[in-house]
Amino acid sequence: MTSYDLILRGGRCVLPWGEEEVDVGVRAGRVAAIGDLRMAAAAEVVDCKGLHVLPGLIDPHVHLRDPGDAAVETIETGTRAAILGGLTAVFDMPNTSPPITGQAALEAKRAYVKGRAWCDIGFYVGAARSNIGALAALEANEDVCAIKVFAGSSTGDLMVEDDASLERVMRSGRRRIAYHSEDEYRLQERKPLYAAGGPHRLHAEWRDVECAFLGTRRLMALARETGRPAHILHVSTAEELGYLKDFRDVATVEVLVNHLSQTDEAYDRLGGYAVMNPPIRDARHKEAAWAAVRDGTVDCIGSDHAPHSRAAKERPWPATAAGLTGVQTLVPLMLDHVNAGRLSLGRLVDLMAAGPARVYGAVGKGRLAAGYDADFTVVDMKRARTIEESWIVSPCGWTPFAGQRVTGWPVMTVLRGHVAMREDSVQGAPEGRPVSFHG
Ligand code: DOR
Numbered sequence: 001m002t003s004y005d006l007i008l009r010g011g012r013c014v015l016p017w018g019e020e021e022v023d024v025g026v027r028a029g030r031v032a033a034i035g036d037l038r039m040a041a042a043a044e045v046v047d048c049k050g051l052h053v054l055p056g057l058i059d060p061h062v063h064l065r066d067p068g069d070a071a072v073e074t075i076e077t078g079t080r081a082a083i084l085g086g087l088t089a090v091f092d093m094p095n096t097s098p099p100i101t102g103q104a105a106l107e108a109k110r111a112y113v114k115g116r117a118w119c120d121i122g123f124y125v126g127a128a129r130s131n132i133g134a135l136a137a138l139e140a141n142e143d144v145c146a147i148k149v150f151a152g153s154s155t156g157d158l159m160v161e162d163d164a165s166l167e168r169v170m171r172s173g174r175r176r177i178a179y180h181s182e183d184e185y186r187l188q189e190r191k192p193l194y195a196a197g198g199p200h201r202l203h204a205e206w207r208d209v210e211c212a213f214l215g216t217r218r219l220m221a222l223a224r225e226t227g228r229p230a231h232i233l234h235v236s237t238a239e240e241l242g243y244l245k246d247f248r249d250v251a252t253v254e255v256l257v258n259h260l261s262q263t264d265e266a267y268d269r270l271g272g273y274a275v276m277n278p279p280i281r282d283a284r285h286k287e288a289a290w291a292a293v294r295d296g297t298v299d300c301i302g303s304d305h306a307p308h309s310r311a312a313k314e315r316p317w318p319a320t321a322a323g324l325t326g327v328q329t330l331v332p333l334m335l336d337h338v339n340a341g342r343l344s345l346g347r348l349v350d351l352m353a354a355g356p357a358r359v360y361g362a363v364g365k366g367r368l369a370a371g372y373d374a375d376f377t378v379v380d381m382k383r384a385r386t387i388e389e390s391w392i393v394s395p396c397g398w399t400p401f402a403g404q405r406v407t408g409w410p411v412m413t414v415l416r417g418h419v420a421m422r423e424d425s426v427q428g429a430p431e432g433r434p435v436s437f438h439g
Contacts, residue, residue, distance in 0.1 A: 003041040004032055006417055011048025011378065014055070014349045016367050024053060026374040029416035034370060046419070048378060051411065054349050055368040056088025056375025060122075060145070060356040061233060061254065061302030062327050063155070064090070066112075068097040072396045073307045078327060079118040079432055081305075081393045083421045086331035086410025088119050088375035089365060089435055090305075091145045091356070094126035095156035101126045102134065106141060110434060117432030119415060120375075122360065124148040124178065126158040127169050136173035143434035145360040146175065146231065151215055152182030154277045155306065155323055159184065163222060170228035175439070176252065176359065178231045181215035181240075182207060182278055191318075200317045201267035204279035212278050213239040223250040231359055234259065234304055236278040238288030245297055252299040252359045255289050257333050258324060258400075260301070260342075262286075266400070272313040272320040273400045276306065293343055293351070300355040303330040307396040325394055329387055329401050335379055335408025345381075361438035378412035385409050391424070 004025040012021050015034065025033035025040060033040075064078035075092075082090050094100035100109060106123060113121055122145035125138045139147050149169060150159045160169055161184035170177065187207060194206045216232055220243070223230040231252045235241055236259050244251055258276065263283045266274035274280055292298045306323025313321055334352065338345050357366025364373040389402045413421035418428055 001039065001041050005043050006374070007037050007040065007042040007045045008048045008053055008376065009045055011051045011053035013053045013368055014345055016369055019346070024368070026417040029374055031368065031370050031372050031374050046412070052345060052379050052381055053368065054377045054379060055353040055366060056373070056415070057086060057331055057352040057377045058089045058356040058365065059087050059303050059305065059327055059330055060091045060300050060360065061093070062090045062305040063093045063095065063307070063323065065096060065307060070395070072309055073394050075113050076116045076430065077394055078305070079121065079430070080426055081328040083118040083413050083415070083426055084393060084424065085328035086377045086379065086413055087327065088377065088413060088415050089121065090119060090327060091122040091124060091360065094124045094148055095150070095158050097156070099126050099156060099158050100124070101128050101131050101158070103138065106138065106144070110143060113432065113434065116430055118420060118426060118430045119432045120435045121432055122362065122435040122437065127160050128158055129160060129165055132165065132168050132172055135169060139173045139175050140439055142436050145362070145435065145437055146178040147173065148178045150180045151219060152180060152184045152187055152211070154180060155321065161185070163218065166219070167222050167226060170222055170226040174228070176229040176231050178233055179219055181219055181232050182211045183214040183218065186211045186214055194318055197316055197318060199267065200271050200275055200320065201264055203275050203317060204264060204281050206318070207277060207279050209237045209239055212237050213243070216240045216243065220247050220251065234278055236281060236285060238285050241288050241292040241297055253292070253297055254300045254302055255292065255298045256302055256304050257326060257330050258304070259286060259289050260293070260337065261333055270400055272315070272317065273324070273398065275317065275320045275322050276304065276324045277322045290342060293347070298351060299359050301334065301351045303327050307394050309396055310398060324400050325392065325396065325398060328392055328394070329399055331377065331410045332387060332406045332408065333401065335381065336406035339381065339407045363436040363438060365435060374414060374417040376414040377410055378414070379408060380411045381408045383407070383409040383411065
């Protein structure tokens with residue numbers, strides 16, 4: 001009799017070719033069979049009747065702050081949040097303290113995550129003016145998802161903002177580069193206008209549409225000229241989304257769940273807990289983001305999980321720290337959008353599994369298909385639940401989505417064949433590993 005380590009029985013599986021109610025057999029951490037496995041034996045069988053089985057969802061944009069401030073977040077807590085929230089991998093940003101900009105820091109981080117990460121993890125390496133010559137070698141590390149360029153300033157001091165240096169970055173190496181696109185010169189030019197402070201909604205005036213759009217126009221010109229593929233992170237304006245459709249030869253696009261879920265009314269409701277870069281904007285941009293999800297402009301959705309202490313979030317604007325937590329709430333919020341009819345479950349999987357795997361070249365991830373890693377996000381599309389702050393495991397302890405009722409919830413997370421989360425309970429040991437990327 002054929003035997004497996006694990007069989008997921010009778011779930012509605014979101015396969016690359018459509019949805020089917022089938023069994024999934026796992027052997028040695030990989031998908032071994034998809035079909036009717038009633039005659040097979042297994043060490044463990046999980047009844048998934050009435051549930052949807054998705055390929056493991058990935059958050060390609062998190063800031064886990066480690067090394068940094070353990071009172072805010074660590075690799076252990078951030079990846080625990082990810083597993084609880086239904087994610088099987090996260091790609092972690094380099095603006096830690098100290099930042100990840102060299103081989104030694106990367107190797108230290110790789111060694112450190114062993115035995116501490118609950119989900120799989122990919123590493124960004126930050127570009128700085130001082131390491132441009134080393135970027136080609138750095139991006140060749142198997143577990144590096146991409147070089148990250150802050151072309152405009154945000155948290156930390158990683159930045160490459162001038163065209164000559166950006167062009168040097170693009171000519172050093174060949175893989176897709178991920179960009180924070182806001183024009184630093186315009187940001188600095190407008191900063192004095194807001195020095196006196198004021199309501200949090202001024203954040204979106206200071207970092208206006210033109211800041212982001214100008215940044216993206218400059219990056220696209222350089223990407224075309226150098227032929228270097230670009231991934232524009234957290235695209236936040238209707239203008240950029242329109243523009244980027246003409247750059248599919250060089251550019252892929254990420255949109256954040258925040259920009260799909262919130263508008264500028266959030267500033268009045270949440271104060272500093274609505275402040276992030278690029279900012280939350282008015283409804284016109286949110287509608288444009290949904291249109292871009294529907295017409296295929298968007299490749300990936302991320303959370304930009306960027307925890308800060310409550311004290312830093314509560315400083316009066318413009319001293320308010322920019323960044324919102326989100327790794328634990330990403331999947332519930334997106335499932336709620338599916339239930340509200342804003343996208344299909346198939347498109348969600350395209351954006352949150354296949355998309356990041358394709359954009360970054362993750363090996364064995366992104367598809368529920370034979371031979372791929374046995375990473376699954378099992379969801380109950382009917383489960384209604386309120387997002388509560390007590391559920392959040394990031395030590396900073398807050399979410400901008402507290403009190404929001406959603407329908408659709410991750411009930412089980414399977415990481416390379418072992419059940420890592422079931423019904424709010426994390427199981428086993430932290431067995432997350434570095435993700436491998438095609439060079
Ligand atoms: O709001 C943000 N916070 N945007 C970023 O680009 C960085 C992030 C952080 O690290 O706090």
